[in-house]
Amino acid sequence: MSDSPEPQPIDDGLLRFLKLLVTVLTGVMIVGVVVVIFLLVTRFTAEAPALPDEIALPDGAKATAFTQGDQWFAIVTNDNRILLYDRVTGQLKQTITIE
Structure with a gap:
């Protein structure tokens, strides 16, 4: 005699639901x-x-970093400055010192 419980029968509706669920999730x-x-x-x-x-x-x-906007581009330098240049002319517009 064995002490293990008898396996419960699997409901066909549950099996179809799980199959549908797996199929839908695979499609997604x-x-x-x-x-x-x-x-x-x-x-x-x-x-x-x-x-x-x-x-x-x-x-x-x-230069250590570069970023740009519509009308400008900026370069971050190794001496803690941000240099803002005009995109059209390429001229330096502003210098920002980072403290």
């Missing part, structure tokens, strides 16, 4: 992966913003 995951891949492809193939060909930094300054 496939659609999600396709959307993520589509967004990555469209974002990486989009035209990047135009960068200046050459930027004249003050003597001894080395």
